[in-house]
Amino acid sequence: MISLNYRDARPIYEQVRDGLRHLVVTGAIAVGEKLPSVRAMAASLAINPNTIQRAYAALEEEGYVSTTPGKGAFVVRDSGGETPRRGELLRQFDALSTELLFLGMTAQELAQRVNRAEENREGGAE
Amino acid sequence: MIEVQNVVKSFDGFCALDGLTMTVPDGAIYGLVGPNGAGKSTILRHITGVYQQDSGLVLVDGQPVYENPAVKEKMVDIPDELYYFGSASTRDMARFYRGFYPRFDQKRYEALKEVFRSVDETRPIRRLSKGMQKQTAFWLALCARPEVLVLDEPVDGLDPVMRRQVWSLLMSDVAQDGTTVLVSSHNLRELEDVCDHVGILSRGKVLIERSLSDLQENLVKMQVVFQEKKLPVLPDDMEVLNVSQVGRIHTLIVRGKADEVTNRLAAYAPILMDALPLTLEEIFIYELGGEDYAVRDVIL
Numbered sequence: 001m002i003s004l005n006y007r008d009a010r011p012i013y014e015q016v017r018d019g020l021r022h023l024v025v026t027g028a029i030a031v032g033e034k035l036p037s038v039r040a041m042a043a044s045l046a047i048n049p050n051t052i053q054r055a056y057a058a059l060e061e062e063g064y065v066s067t068t069p070g071k072g073a074f075v076v077r078d079s080g081g082e083t084p085r086r087g088e089l090l091r092q093f094d095a096l097s098t099e100l101l102f103l104g105m106t107a108q109e110l111a112q113r114v115n116r117a118e119e120n121r122e123g124g125a126e
Numbered sequence: 127m128i129e130v131q132n133v134v135k136s137f138d139g140f141c142a143l144d145g146l147t148m149t150v151p152d153g154a155i156y157g158l159v160g161p162n163g164a165g166k167s168t169i170l171r172h173i174t175g176v177y178q179q180d181s182g183l184v185l186v187d188g189q190p191v192y193e194n195p196a197v198k199e200k201m202v203d204i205p206d207e208l209y210y211f212g213s214a215s216t217r218d219m220a221r222f223y224r225g226f227y228p229r230f231d232q233k234r235y236e237a238l239k240e241v242f243r244s245v246d247e248t249r250p251i252r253r254l255s256k257g258m259q260k261q262t263a264f265w266l267a268l269c270a271r272p273e274v275l276v277l278d279e280p281v282d283g284l285d286p287v288m289r290r291q292v293w294s295l296l297m298s299d300v301a302q303d304g305t306t307v308l309v310s311s312h313n314l315r316e317l318e319d320v321c322d323h324v325g326i327l328s329r330g331k332v333l334i335e336r337s338l339s340d341l342q343e344n345l346v347k348m349q350v351v352f353q354e355k356k357l358p359v360l361p362d363d364m365e366v367l368n369v370s371q372v373g374r375i376h377t378l379i380v381r382g383k384a385d386e387v388t389n390r391l392a393a394y395a396p397i398l399m400d401a402l403p404l405t406l407e408e409i410f411i412y413e414l415g416g417e418d419y420a421v422r423d424v425i426l
Contacts, residue, residue: 009402039301046293047319048155049301
């Protein structure tokens with residue numbers, strides 16, 4: 001489901017977190033669906049359960065999942081609150097769009113891309 | 127919980143353990159690392175009650191281990207050199223284990239046949255290859271469902287697929303039952319994946335004992351390029367363990383959190399600066415570097 005790369009400079013828990021986040025964002029694990037249990041993930045990746053736990057806690061803090069004790073972690077759609085992750089992404093977005101505008105793209109073209117991304121997301125959610 | 131307090135052990139005047147103190151919390155996967163001859167196997171043999179210490183305490187769940195069957199029935203040891211009775215097969219040993227491990231799980235034994243199917247359970251263990259003998263050891267250990275598992279160089283001799291298989295089974299048990307695992311190994315790459323606590327041993331003492339994330343977050347590798355080719359004079363209170371230079375790039379190993387160190391180095395207006403996390407192997411090398419232990423350049 002996700003794979004670890006030992007030449008990657010990121011710590012393992014960040015790789016697990018980023019891998020799972022990617023699955024959530026692309027809709028591979030849909031809203032309302034349950035993430036694999038800590039035990040199943042630890043066994044399939046052969047890594048420490050605490051590392052998985054830490055990745056899940058980070059995802060919860062970022063607003064992608066919600067954990068119910070005894071039941072597991074479920075994907076939630078963020079209600080739109082201000083999270084550090086969102087701030088970080090917006091900063092990256094600003095930096096990227098500034099660079100793209102410098103490279104001659106127009107604001108309209110960028111807006112079209114955002115619209116297309118939204119259509120794809122909705123298409124994937126069905 | 128495993129508590130080792132101030133344990134001293136000498137063999138014929140040679141001091142193998144010199145006041146060793148360590149603590150393994152419940153449910154932890156504790157990696158014991160250290161140079162050859164640091165005392166790793168010796169302390170493990172104390173914790174499993176094979177050796178008796180000259181002084182100090184070795185407690186598991188608050189009870190001394192030596193000659194204490196009540197504690198030992200909760201523990202399984204896979205030593206570095208396996209020993210089995212003359213002509214005992216895996217099946218015979220399972221029967222033997224069942225005799226003194228109250229939680230021995232026969233259903234598990236049958237289920238694990240699938241995993242260890244290359245091992246012939248009716249063949250005398252001593253006539254199996256080294257790797258097969260290790261597989262047998264894990265097979266039996268997993269069936270005994272221990273609360274504490276002590277492993278000395280556990281995956282030595284196992285092929286890559288079996289290694290992963292064995293770790294996967296162990297991680298699953300840790301997640302489900304909160305099994306405490308104490309493991310010594312030189313394969314730091316592997317320990318990094320599975321451990322949450324690390325103890326670095328040197329000359330019969332524990333040099334550092336910390337959670338792995340703590341260890342990794344308090345040492346950082348900085349790659350920096352300054353305007354000048356030479357490294358500027360850094361403040362005295364900045365603990366730099368190692369400096370090397372390739373072309374204009376300086377690589378510094380600094381004690382401290384990545385963002386703090388980055389902020390402090392930013393004052394020197396570097397052209398380029400990257401903070402990289404260290405691998406356990408690098409931590410091992412740099413932490414022991416100050417202990418007069420390093421790779422020497424010897425020309426033969």
